Amino acid sequence: MSESTSLSLAAKAAALDAADELAPLRDRFTLDDTVYLDGNSLGALPRGVPARVEDVVRREWGELRIRSWTESGWWTAPERIGDRIAPLVGAAPGQIVVGDSTSVNVFKALVGAVRMAQEPLPAPGVRDEILVDATTFPTDGYIAESAARMTGCALRPVAPADVPRAVGPRTAAVLLNHVDYRTGRMHDLPALTAAVHAAGAYTVWDLCHSAGALPVGLDAHGVDLAVGCTYKFLNGGPGSPAYLYVRRDLQSRFDSPLPGWNSHTEPFGMRPDYEAAPGAVRGRVGTPDILSMLALEAALDVWDDVTIDAVRAKSLALTDFFLECVAAYVPEGRVEPVTPAAHAERGSQVALRCPDAGEVMARLIGKGVIGDYRAPDTLRFGFTPLYVGYAETERAARALADEV
Known part of the structure; x- marks a missing residue:
């Protein structure tokens, strides 16, 4: 040079x-004087997070204790924080719930998509196939293989560009990454979603490498379900909880394979029979991971006016x-x-x-x-x-x- x-x-x-x-x-x-170009793996620490976490630990947990579930808003945090993420991925409020890991949410979304595709019960051989991004992050592939076994589907890896030719009348759901984690290639979410819908199947998009970095347009493009992590471009911290998006008109049909007490319509009714709550809440499973969830909420403050x-x-x-x-x-x-x-x-x-x-x-x-x-x-x-x-x-x- x-x-x-x-x-x-x-x-x-x-x-x-x-x-x-x-x-x-x-x-x-x-930040310090290093050149930090690894925010696509772990985002930097927002300045407001340490004080917020200290307050959660010392006051909300240390002093208010159990009262914080109501007085500090712990119970409603998964939906409240989901609504803060929503504008960053082009979604209206009431469609995103925060909690669990990306892998767990991929499982919920993919099995839920197949169940919607297979109702009412089809004739033999109908909607018995899942397509998965052949270049996907490995855990998505592992989850897809397990979901296929659970739902009686065949699993077929395909390159994203080949989805319009591969999707067909037997396809129940298609799991795709918006941005390839290795190469940084962004796939055509609007066109691929439209192709999947034209075949009568459902889309599940993994937004881990796009949320917080580029427009997604979930509502505008009619995406069915989507998942994503919050510790990359959303700067939520190591292991911060992931999120699940279920399009509003599909929520009443979303049948989660993990029906925990938090998604019950009467979570404190302690009924032996399960009845799913309305709306995005049915994407919840167990008790929210409050410490990391509220750290994420504080981290999202950096998006104010951006x-x-x-x-x-x-x-x-x-x-x-x-x-x-x-x-x-x-x-x-x-x-x-x-x-x-x-x-x-x-x-x-x-x-x-x-x-x-x-x-x-x-x-x-x-x-x-x-x-x-x-x-x-x-x-x-x-x-x-x-x-x-x-x-x-x-x-x-x-x-x-x-x-x-």
Whole structure:
């Protein structure tokens, strides 16, 4: 890399940072001078969370104790926090419930989708197939295989692009990732949802790598069910609870395979027979994980007065700039971008194929540039527009060039 090129890109970064309307949001997080490009695995800590967690522990639990279920709003937290997530994924209130893990919610959503597809009971051979994203995060595949066994369905892995040709009259449900966790490729949610619906099947979308990074439009595109984690771009903290979206007109038909007491229409009636509560509440199972749930609620405060469209615009600008810097700094042929160049196909990360990716990432982390590695040969850099700037993006590309 020439000194003039480095100076030019550094100057460009400074100009972009000066014009960035989201730059002040960085002060809402606890950060240091490292370049943190791993928010697609674990988001940074919002500054307001520690004080809120201390209050929950010392006052709500320590002093109010059992009274906090009502006086502090613990009991209604899953729906209340779901309504705060809703605008970030394009959903109206009353359709998202927070709780459990992503894996558990995938299971609930997928089995629930198959049950809806199979009612009333079909003739033999009808709606007995589940399609699953062949490139999915492994746990989604494991859950889909178990759901298929439970519902008597065949499981067929397909590439997302092949779904319109693969879906058919025997398909009950299709489980897809909005953004591929390895490559950062964003799949066409509106078109794929429409194709699944045209075949009479139901969609289940995994939003783990898109919620909080780009517009999703669940309501606008008629998505049936969706799940997602909250510890990546939503910055909810390690192991923070996931969420389940059930479209409003499907809620009365949603038959969860995990009918816990929290989703009962009379949870304190202690009746031996199960009767599902109305609305999104029927997505609940057991007692909410209050400490992590209320930490998540506090973390969502960073989204006050922030639009997802502004976040998406900066995400694309950041990833464009990173790719520009990598092309300028890194020796030709040393790394290969696998994230699509087209904005319509790109999430909020850049993945680079590199033969010694694990060793390179270890050295980068030692130099204060935090990304991650996915076997066998992929470097991943996640760009969280709420706190990542352009100067540190340029710094990361320079460090990468030094290490390869």
